Amino acid sequence: MPASVKNSPMSKESLLPPLAAHVLTHGLGQASLRPLARAAGTSDRMLLYHFGSKETLIAELLGFVARTYSQALDAALGSERAATRGQALARILTHARSPQMQPFMALWWEIVAGAARGLTGFAPAAHAITAELLGWLEGQMPADDPDPKGGARYLLTLIEGTLMLAAVGHEDTARDGLLASGLAPA
Amino acid sequence: MPASVKNSPMSKESLLPPLAAHVLTHGLGQASLRPLARAAGTSDRMLLYHFGSKETLIAELLGFVARTYSQALDAALGSERAATRGQALARILTHARSPQMQPFMALWWEIVAGAARGLTGFAPAAHAITAELLGWLEGQMPADDPDPKGGARYLLTLIEGTLMLAAVGHEDTARDGLLASGLAPA
DNA sequence: ATCTTTATGTAGCAAGTGCTACGTCCGCTT
DNA sequence: AAGCGGACGTAGCACTTGCTACATAAAGAT
Incomplete structure (x- = not known):
């Protein structure tokens, strides 16, 4: 072992990224x-x-993941409003389905399952991540939208449903559902 | 130990219910x-x-759970068509949120998470359960619905999104989303 | 009556689990 | 210079994990 290896003290903060x-x-x-x-x-x-x-x-790790997700969302997605609800929907679905998001999506469903089971730390993280996504969606709503607040929640529901269906191999079902919603282009 | 205890041979079928x-x-x-x-x-x-x-x-157990879910769905929910899409939506959400369905819901998110991670047996079970729900929804669509097939998929997407938001403590968000969708009564 | 198959118990293995005890550096204060 | 507390390694604890070896008991087949 080389003597030059420094035993730099490791803090929780420096540990969290590799753990995540x-x-x-x-x-x-x-x-x-x-x-x-x-x-x-x-x-x-x-x-x-x-x-x-x-x-x-695990609880602190999930909190860190939630914070990291927030930053990734801010960085990857612009803050300019969409022209239509359909465009906002398409933007976030494209992002969620991108290859670099796949590890996070797999982890996301584990977080949801843990929250549903009541494991400590899971519910706050899941809630925070969802709230972050909702906040971003609200900022994306078209300027002329008649109900941006409700519309963002409507879109969020559709998005989460679409992602879940994709996770269980029903992406075609989700696509047809969005087509029938009138939000997605044919 | 009483000698009267019979060692009745256990088959896979008799083992699955207590395992589930x-x-x-x-x-x-x-x-x-x-x-x-x-x-x-x-x-x-x-x-x-x-x-x-x-x-x-685990794979066989998940298959059994999926079959059991099908039967429970058939038994608990009638097969009469709904008058409106909103009514079909309300029916299934009421059923999914009933107390006796909560253990299944918690298990459901674990199945979704396993499917997303690619664990063997999880994806088929998740796919089958989703297909069952979709089939029931198609049968529930109003007789005068202009697009029952697409409408059922649209409703399924909304349902799964609503249930996921509920699992992470965003039930109010889902409620507002459904209100904004025009499907839920104010 | 013997043989084979099926069903079961007891015991145990190697590996991995969360967690602890104990000792040792090393930088800091006094 | 002495001591102190934070930062770490090593070794180990009691327990659980999936799984196997071996023995056996009952039941049916020949």
């Missing part, structure tokens, strides 16, 4: 301390030292 | 062989004897 990366590719269900520690370049001992327990580690 | 009950209350993520066996009145040894491996056990 590991969870994004391997999933939350299989996330156990030792693989997580290996991914972060530490030991399970140190993870518990910093976070206290696995449960709070 | 256990998974419905405790979740798929924590489902390991020994607790499952205890719930079914057997040993892990016998579960492997009947199913070969945990992976195929």
